[in-house]
Amino acid sequence: xxxRRVIILDRxxxxxxxxxGPDDHYLFRxxxxxxxxxxxxxxxxxxxxxxxxxETGAFGWRDIIGVPQEPTSGGGKPTWTQIASSGVYTxxxxxxxxxxxxxxxxxxYVPGTDIYFHAHWFSSTxxxxxxxxxxxxxxASGHQQGPxxxxxxxxxxxxxxxxxxxxxxxxxxxxxxxxxxxxxxLILLKVKRIAPTGGPSDVAGGVFVPVVDIHYQxxxxxxxxxxxxxxx
Numbered sequence: 124x125x126x127r128r129v130i131i132l133d134r135x136x137x138x139x140x141x142x143x144g145p146d147d148h149y150l151f152r153x154x155x156x157x158x159x160x161x162x163x164x165x166x167x168x169x170x171x172x173x174x175x176x177x178e179t180g181a182f183g184w185r186d187i188i189g190v191p192q193e194p195t196s197g198g199g200k201p202t203w204t205q206i207a208s209s210g211v212y213t214x215x216x217x218x219x220x221x222x223x224x225x226x227x228x229x230x231x232y233v234p235g236t237d238i239y240f241h242a243h244w245f246s247s248t249x250x251x252x253x254x255x256x257x258x259x260x261x262x263a264s265g266h267q268q269g270p271x272x273x274x275x276x277x278x279x280x281x282x283x284x285x286x287x288x289x290x291x292x293x294x295x296x297x298x299x300x301x302x303x304x305x306x307x308x309l310i311l312l313k314v315k316r317i318a319p320t321g322g323p324s325d326v327a328g329g330v331f332v333p334v335v336d337i338h339y340q341x342x343x344x345x346x347x348x349x350x351x352x353x354x355x
Contacts, residue, residue: 164344166342166344166354167354168234168353168354169233169234169235169342170342171231171233171341171342171343171344172342172343172344181340182233182236182340182341182342182343183340183341183343184338184339184340184341185229185231185338185339185340185341186336186337186338186339187226187227187228187229187336187337187339188334188336189224189225189226189312189334189335189336189337190224190225190334191214191222191223191224191334191335192222192223192224192225193222194221194222194223199219199220199221199315200220200221200222201214201215201216201217201220201221201222201329201332202214202215202217202329203215204329204331206289206331207247207289213331213332213333214331214332214333215329215330215331215332216244216316216329216330216331216332217316217328217329218316218317218318218325219315219316219317220315220316220329221313221314221315221316222313222314222332222335223311223312223313223314224311224312224314224335225309225310225311225312226309226310226312226337227307227308227309228304228305228306228307228308228309228310228339229306229341230306230307230345230346230349230353231341231342231343231344231345232304232305232306232339232340232341232342233339233340233341233342234304234305234306235304236304236339236340237298237299237300237340238298238299238301238304238337238338238339239295239296239297239298239299239337239338239339240258240260240278240280240295240296240299240312240335240336240337241280241293241294241295241296241335241336241337241338242256242280242293242294242314242332242335243291243292243293243332243333243334243335243336244292244293244294244330244331244332245285245289245290245291245292245330245331246284246288246289246326246328246329246330246331247288247289247328248284248288248326248327248328249284249285249286249287249288250284250326250327251283251284251286251323252283252284252319252323252324252325252326252327253281253282253283253284253319253322253323253324253325253326254281254282254284254294254316254319254325254326254330255279255280255281255316255317255318255319255320255325256279256280256281256294256314256315256316256317257277257278257279257313257314257315257316257317258277258278258279258280258296258312258313258314258335259275259276259277259312259313259315260275260276260278260299260301260310260311260312260313261275261276261310261311262301262303262304262308262309262310262311263308263309264303264304264305264307264308265306265307265308265309266307266350266351268351269303271309271311275313278296278297278299279296280294280295280296281294281319281320281322282294283322283323284326284330295338305351305353306346306353307350310337312335314332314335316330316332
C-alpha cells in the first residue's frame with residue numbers, strides 16, 4: 124500500500140472519501156491525486172482511460188466524422204440524388220466517381236495506434252454484387268513539424284451488397300499505420316469507387332454514400348498542452 128491512496132467512490136451520491144476498509148474501493152496509483160474536488164492525472168503519451176477489466180481492458184473506439192468536399196471541376200463527381208421518393212438526398216457514386224475529405228486528429232487520439240477508413244453506403248438494388256473503395260491519403264503533423272508528401276498512399280475496402288434494398292453497409296479498410304500520426308495532424312483523403320477485384324461483380328448503377336469516417340482509438344482524455352509536447 125506504500126505510495127498508494129485508497130478511494131471509495133459512492134456511485135449514488137457521487138461523493139469521494141478515503142477508506143482503509145475491505146469494502147469496494149479503487150486503488151489509485153501515486154500519479155493520480157484528488158485535492159478538494161479536483162482530480163489530477165499525471166499521465167504521458169499512450170496512457171489514459173481504458174474500457175473493460177484490468178486484465179482485458181483496452182482503449183475504446185471513436186469516429187472522426189468526415190465532411191465531403193465536392194470536386195469543383197472535371198468528371199467523375201458523385202451526384203446529389205434523392206433516396207427513392209423520400210424527399211431526402213445524399214451523394215450517389217457511379218463506378219470511378221470520387222470525392223475528397225479532410226480529417227483533423229483530435230486530442231484524445233492514442234499516439235501510434237492504427238486507424239481504419241470506412242465508407243457508409245447503401246444501394247437500391249439487391250443482386251448481391253459488390254463495391255470496392257479506394258482511399259488515397261496524405262498526412263502531415265501539425266505545428267510546423269513537417270510537410271505533406273506529394274504522392275498519396277492508397278488502401279482498399281471491398282464489400283458485397285445486402286440482398287435487402289437500402290441496407291446500411293459499412294465498408295472498412297484493414298488497419299492503416301501512418302508513421303508519426305498524432306494530435307493536430309491532418310489527413311487529406313480522396314475516396315473513389317472502383318471496380319471490384321474477384322468475387323461478385325460490380326453493383327449495377329449508383330450507390331449512396333452519405334459519409335466516409337475514420338475509426339481511431341481514444342484515451343478518453345484531453346491533452347495538457349494544445350501544442351507539442353502535448354503531455355509535458
